[in-house]
Amino acid sequence: MTKRSFNVAVVGATGTVGNEMISVLEQRKFPVKEIKLLASERSAGESLEFDGKDVSVEVLNENSFKGVEIGLFSAGGSISEKFAPIAAREGCVVIDNTSAFRMDPQVPLVVPEVNPHAIGQYTKKNIIANPNCSTIQMVVVLKPIHDAVRIKRVVVSTYQSVSGTGKEAIRELEQQTRAIFTQQEIEVNVYPHQIAFNCLPHIDVFLENGYTKEEMKMVNETRKIMEDDSIQISATTVRVPVFFGHSESVNIETEKKVTPQEVRDLLAEAPGVVVEDDPSLLKYPLAIYAAGRDETFVGRIREDPSIETGIDMWIVSDNIRKGAALNAVQIAEILIDQFL
Numbered sequence: 001m002t003k004r005s006f007n008v009a010v011v012g013a014t015g016t017v018g019n020e021m022i023s024v025l026e027q028r029k030f031p032v033k034e035i036k037l038l039a040s041e042r043s044a045g046e047s048l049e050f051d052g053k054d055v056s057v058e059v060l061n062e063n064s065f066k067g068v069e070i071g072l073f074s075a076g077g078s079i080s081e082k083f084a085p086i087a088a089r090e091g092c093v094v095i096d097n098t099s100a101f102r103m104d105p106q107v108p109l110v111v112p113e114v115n116p117h118a119i120g121q122y123t124k125k126n127i128i129a130n131p132n133c134s135t136i137q138m139v140v141v142l143k144p145i146h147d148a149v150r151i152k153r154v155v156v157s158t159y160q161s162v163s164g165t166g167k168e169a170i171r172e173l174e175q176q177t178r179a180i181f182t183q184q185e186i187e188v189n190v191y192p193h194q195i196a197f198n199c200l201p202h203i204d205v206f207l208e209n210g211y212t213k214e215e216m217k218m219v220n221e222t223r224k225i226m227e228d229d230s231i232q233i234s235a236t237t238v239r240v241p242v243f244f245g246h247s248e249s250v251n252i253e254t255e256k257k258v259t260p261q262e263v264r265d266l267l268a269e270a271p272g273v274v275v276e277d278d279p280s281l282l283k284y285p286l287a288i289y290a291a292g293r294d295e296t297f298v299g300r301i302r303e304d305p306s307i308e309t310g311i312d313m314w315i316v317s318d319n320i321r322k323g324a325a326l327n328a329v330q331i332a333e334i335l336i337d338q339f340l
């Protein structure tokens with residue numbers, strides 16, 4: 001019997017996440033029959049390599065999805081809002097990496113290690129949402145702890161790399177760093193302030209309540225993925241001058257008491273998680289080592305003495321891989337295995 005394969009489109013193929021989606025499809029040998037690389041006018045004429053062959057990038061339009069079975073979207077929220085429903089109507093299952101549909105009750109929001117069963121809900125709109133990068137790496141660690149001792153409250157601060165914003169942001173950090181060392185003018189275009197040698201407590205737009213949209217994504221998406229609206233969450237999301245990999249300081253309050261060693265033991269068994277926690281050897285997760293890896297790394301696991309049942313930890317993952325491209329392809333793998 002010949003193995004089934006699928007027509008796959010990558011929307012936003014020339015972007016940071018789009019490029020990584022192409023690599024992850026290759027690396028994991030996703031059964032691709034034909035690949036379609038879609039992008040805006042700006043990328044017209046470019047070509048990218050897939051499985052050793054040059055594939056030209058096509059300009060996205062209403063007719064792009066004829067015969068396409070799976071669409072991986074990462075070209076921004078407004079592109080998804082317009083084109084995901086068009087693709088879905090053509091019978092293409094959309095896995096959308098933007099925030100456009102994440103909180104839509106008709107759209108499952110999936111991290112395969114946490115709520116793979118939700119993928120079955122894709123039939124309502126033919127759309128599955130890929131969560132925010134900072135949310136994904138946090139919930140793969142929180143889920144096993146929640147199942148064991150129930151998490152009541154989470155206080156998280158993030159240290160997010162510039163790659164999440166895209167190629168112009170990577171260039172901006174590079175340019176500013178060089179400029180400062182060589183006493184040239186710095187260019188400030190992508191972020192509202194200098195990012196080199198700085199920390200910006202501001203990701204995505206500010207909302208009425210004083211939080212940013214990125215912070216509220218962490219609150220709302222975590223509850224949806226963990227299927228528990230009772231979890232209280234407060235987030236502060238910060239941009240730092242790091243190219244790849246997001247780090248997070250996470251404080252949790254649990255219903256039942258749990259020791260740091262019990263948390264380590266729980267997480268040692270958790271899918272997609274690596275415990276890196278040995279202060280005596282100066283071992284703890286670092287963004288520079290998480291970059292390019294598939295796993296989420298956790299360390300600095302310790303008891304919070306300020307409350308009865310609290311744990312602190314440090315969680316790091318590659319925001320472009322597990323935080324975006326890899327998570328989307330893992331969803332596609334389960335989709336074709338169990339639902340298509």
Ligand code: L14
Nearest residue numbers: 097098099132133164165204
């Ligand atoms: O997917 O790092 O909601 O600037 C939006 C902000 C992705 C990261 C999302 C960033 C995020 C992006």
